[in-house]
Amino acid sequence: MDTLNDEIRTDRWRLRAPAAARLGRTVCIPTVHPTGDQRVLRCAQSALDAGYDIDLIWLGGGSAHGHPHPRVRETRLPEVRSIRHRLELVPKVVRLAESRAADAWHIHDFYLLRAACAWSRRTGRPVLYDVHEYYPEYYSHRLPGPPWMRGQARRLIAGLERHYASKVAGVNAVSDRIASRLAATGVPAVATPNFPSEEALGDQHRPLVAALLKRVVHTGSLTPEFGSDVLLSVAHELAREAPGVELVVVRRFPSESARVAFSELLQRRGTPPNLTLVDPLPAHELSRLLASCGIGISFLQDVGQASLCVSTKLYEYVTVGLAIVASDLTGAREFIEASAAGVLVDPRRPSAYVQAILRTLDDAERTCAAVNAAAAAARERMSWEKACAPALQTLMRQVVG
Numbered sequence: 001m002d003t004l005n006d007e008i009r010t011d012r013w014r015l016r017a018p019a020a021a022r023l024g025r026t027v028c029i030p031t032v033h034p035t036g037d038q039r040v041l042r043c044a045q046s047a048l049d050a051g052y053d054i055d056l057i058w059l060g061g062g063s064a065h066g067h068p069h070p071r072v073r074e075t076r077l078p079e080v081r082s083i084r085h086r087l088e089l090v091p092k093v094v095r096l097a098e099s100r101a102a103d104a105w106h107i108h109d110f111y112l113l114r115a116a117c118a119w120s121r122r123t124g125r126p127v128l129y130d131v132h133e134y135y136p137e138y139y140s141h142r143l144p145g146p147p148w149m150r151g152q153a154r155r156l157i158a159g160l161e162r163h164y165a166s167k168v169a170g171v172n173a174v175s176d177r178i179a180s181r182l183a184a185t186g187v188p189a190v191a192t193p194n195f196p197s198e199e200a201l202g203d204q205h206r207p208l209v210a211a212l213l214k215r216v217v218h219t220g221s222l223t224p225e226f227g228s229d230v231l232l233s234v235a236h237e238l239a240r241e242a243p244g245v246e247l248v249v250v251r252r253f254p255s256e257s258a259r260v261a262f263s264e265l266l267q268r269r270g271t272p273p274n275l276t277l278v279d280p281l282p283a284h285e286l287s288r289l290l291a292s293c294g295i296g297i298s299f300l301q302d303v304g305q306a307s308l309c310v311s312t313k314l315y316e317y318v319t320v321g322l323a324i325v326a327s328d329l330t331g332a333r334e335f336i337e338a339s340a341a342g343v344l345v346d347p348r349r350p351s352a353y354v355q356a357i358l359r360t361l362d363d364a365e366r367t368c369a370a371v372n373a374a375a376a377a378a379r380e381r382m383s384w385e386k387a388c389a390p391a392l393q394t395l396m397r398q399v400v401g
Contacts, residue, residue: 018049020051025052026100028102028104028105031058031093034061042389044056048072052396057074058075094119104127107130134178140153170190175308191391196382198384201320218248221253222249296314296325301347302327319375321374321375323370327344341370
């Protein structure tokens with residue numbers, strides 16, 4: 001770990017050394033998200049810029065326990081192997097957070113709500129709840145049983161979230177829908193979508209040209225919910241229909257079990273010659289990969305919360321300047337119609353993705369013009385620093401003082 005050229009740097013993440021006056025107050029950020037999670041980092045940067053010290057507790061990336069910078073402390077727990085393992089690590093995350101002399105907690109998980117509220121009640125210190133997902137829909141669809149039972153589970157989870165969220169000092173949500181829902185409980189709430197950070201994008205603002213459209217990129221998680229099996233079918237069909245098109249896929253997995261499942265899928269179905277798998281990249285290096293491609297793809301399936309979401313990668317694709325091929329779901333449709341240039345397809349049909357890619361290639365001139373116009377507008381509107389950080393910092397000052 002080091003501090004270099006006004007950057008706080010580790011093997012998994014990078015933050016900007018704070019220029020703001022130090023307030024002498026510490027915000028502990030306990031989470032069971034993986035080390036280097038982009039939303040966690042963006043929120044941490046906002047806290048640093050507002051003058052707070054931060055204490056990060058998260059999962060994976062090797063053991064680390066120290067101070068990458070005088071105002072930053074980091075603790076990493078083991079790499080998560082499965083959802084069950086993630087849940088098993090929650091008590092340890094809580095114990096570590098309780099051992100810190102923090103003035104506030106900024107939690108990033110539904111799992112931590114109950115413990116955080118208990119800590120707040122015991123200490124009198126505030127908790128800020130950061131909502132990454134539509135948790136009632138996200139968890140209820142994973143339960144076995146008939147649809148009516150999952151519907152009851154969704155209502156139960158939503159009730160629990162409202163109950164505990166009403167007891168925290170503030171909510172920072174990934175969408176207006178979530179922020180409005182929880183604000184109805186009386187808690188101060190702001191919406192900060194997962195817009196890219198200008199720090200992460202750097203100077204990767206190249207115009208899209210036709211030659212780049214032959215490189216298609218996927219940066220999302222590789223699980224069935226995110227269409228990992230559809231992805232492989234698309235790669236095989238593209239290899240037959242358009243062998244000159246390369247599909248670049250980041251090996252991003254939420255757990256070790258997901259990594260194993262994808263490896264077994266490749267073994268069963270074979271790795272097509274046009275599929276290039278790359279290791280996960282730190283947030284500040286991702287834009288370089290995106291800028292080398294011309295089409296960004298999303299295979300999100302219509303399960304759980306998917307129909308409501310705008311995936312983080314869609315914001316990244318449009319801001320760097322990629323044409324988009326995405327599943328025709330409500331959130332993605334609203335986003336692309338308003339802010340991007342792309343094609344929406346039936347998420348269940350691999351051939352629909354292939355045909356959309358081929359149509360994009362055939363209409364390269366019009367596509368490039370539309371994408372470049374959308375990218376210019378997106379860089380003005382979809383900036384974490386311009387659109388999100390001020391709202392979050394105002395809420396932090398209100399919550400933490």
